Amino acid sequence: MDGVVLAGTSSGVGKTVATLATLTALEDAGYQPQPAKAGPDFIDPSHHEALVDTPSRALDPWLAGEDGMCRTYWRGTGDICIVEGVMGLYDGTKTSTAAVAEGLDLPVVLVVDAKAGMESVAATALGFAQYADRIGADIDVAGILAQRAHGGRHADGIRDALPEDLTYFGRIPPMSDLEIPDRHLGLQMGSEAGLNRDALETAAETIDVERLVDVARAPPAVASEAAASGDGATADRRVAIAQDSAFCFTYPSVLERLRAEATVEPFSPVAGDPVPNADAIYLPGGYPELHGESLETGGTLDVIADRAADGVPIYGECGGLMALSESLTTTDGDTYEMAGVLPADIEMQDRYQALDHVELAARSDSVVAGTGAHRRGHEFHYSAATLDSDASFAFDMVRGDGIDGEHDGLTEYNTVGTYCHCHGESGAFDRLLAVPSRDI
Template identity: 65%
Template structure:
């Protein structure tokens, strides 16, 4: 599976729309594209999946390391992998799009907002190509995909100005129908606001598919890892609009080792018969009224008190708390398992890669074990004076600034989102 990274000059240049257009163009040309996302994002991959109907793989060298990045790349299926970058190509303190491209040894196509430039687009792209060596990256910027670009003179001005070392790989025309609505945490999810198929198809017609495929390369294969033993356990996973932030690798790992049954607290499902529960992150604040009436959350309170292992990440932490106060000031009762009251804030409270060290044996790690993850949330948690925490925060904010992993009974709630490569979900399954 050959691959290419679409890296941006900065955040907001239209990488997601460009990625969707490239995926559509590849599919229309008879290829079998596999989407992927550099960085820990959950939202952009949902748009990838809406276009090609397969999960988008998460590639983050901080979360999973270089070998893990290659393993997650090859967990996909297809003949051409399109990796959407995060932020600008070189941006990031511990992980970057350039780092992902280097780990995979695949080329970078630079997405440039060309709405107000022609020859300067070439100058920008050449600077990004030459900066790699100065920044210490072994990254090959091979061409340009011009966003917000008209045909005719505008397109010719960009294409003709590019030096021989940079290929012109097409354009994304300025079309209002290609805009995706956003809110706190980022864009709407892919199943909420998918781009119009005909509009996306029209945009895809301007991508130089064959030149892009010719530029793509196959990454080195990762070292094999030993398979973990399958259990006879049954894991219930919340899956709906309130709990929609789940890495594909997490579901893969849970499904490889246990029987997975999904349920929707928002839809009023009962808690399934199970040996453990996983509540991913998402948007509980947008569905607080439905969650307050959810029989599954009511049952969780009783089952958790009886010792049922329950793992909640970010939105899952919020749902396991005593209450959730939304941005309009309405307070809603939640499962009441963890001694915390959660309140939505006007601006984000944390956005970072995180590292946690376990204070004691817990659901996702042994004592002194280290876990790497990611946090991005607009809520804060007011915890009880007798609250117990499972982790010290070595990097990031956690729940209190220096602690994360609020724990009660055999329930654990963190603001950190963890990846299956961290070993957290293997530890969770081993403790069921």
């Protein structure tokens, strides 16, 4: 599958809107697009999936390793993959859009804000293309997509100013309908605030789809892992996964990894669903702070607490950690009882408390890692934990903040709750799948 990276000159330049318009243009031209996102993100990919009804691939060499990133790419389907970048093209301490493009050998189309520029848009693009040589990176900047550009003289001026080796792939017109509401952690999820399809189709008309398809190329193939391509439909092992508006941050590769060796059974704590009888339980991140009352009164967390006391392996990431704690207090001052498995009280803050790629070193055996093993992931949260005096941790922080600046992975019984989100290629879920099947 050929692909192209849509990279920004900076954060906030409109990469998500440009990506959605490009996906729309491809669909309207009869292609089946496969969306993807560079770096750690759950929110932008939710908009991709809501638009084209295809899970968006998470491409990050820190989270998955170089080969794991390639395997993740090749598990996608479709005619052409559109990879939305993260921040500006060259920005990022551990993973940049440039690193993803170089690792996959994909051409870059630069999204440039043209609202107040014309010849300067071309100068900006030329600078980004030449900067790769300065840092010794093999980055192929193929051309630009002009964000917030008018037609007529404005578009012609941008196109004419570009050097011959930079292609003009079209523009995204300035439209009030092309704005996505945001909140803490970023944009609202695609299921909540998807862009108007008519507006996207209007924007798609100004994108040169055929030029985009012509410049796309395929990354090198890598050997697939047998476990990642297996079918767990007949496996004895079962894993229950929370999936609803409070627990909505799950990478497709995680589901694929679990389905390879287990039957995956989703349930909704917000709806008060019964917890499936399973060998292990996974609580991904999301927005439990928006659903405190439902989680407190629904009864599902009480059942999870009972399962934890019975020794069922449970892994909670960020929002899952919050739900497994004693209590959760919102920024409005409302406090809700949570599962009470982990000895911490969680309180939401007005600004983010951590944002970075992380690396953890296991202090002891747990459902996530064996003693001494390392796990890589990322953290991004607005909450802080007040710990009981008897709190114990599964991990030391090699990189990142974790729960208390030095540790992550609160643990009790056979339960671990972290602020770290792990990718399906990280190895964390191999350990969860390795637990013996229970007689259920």
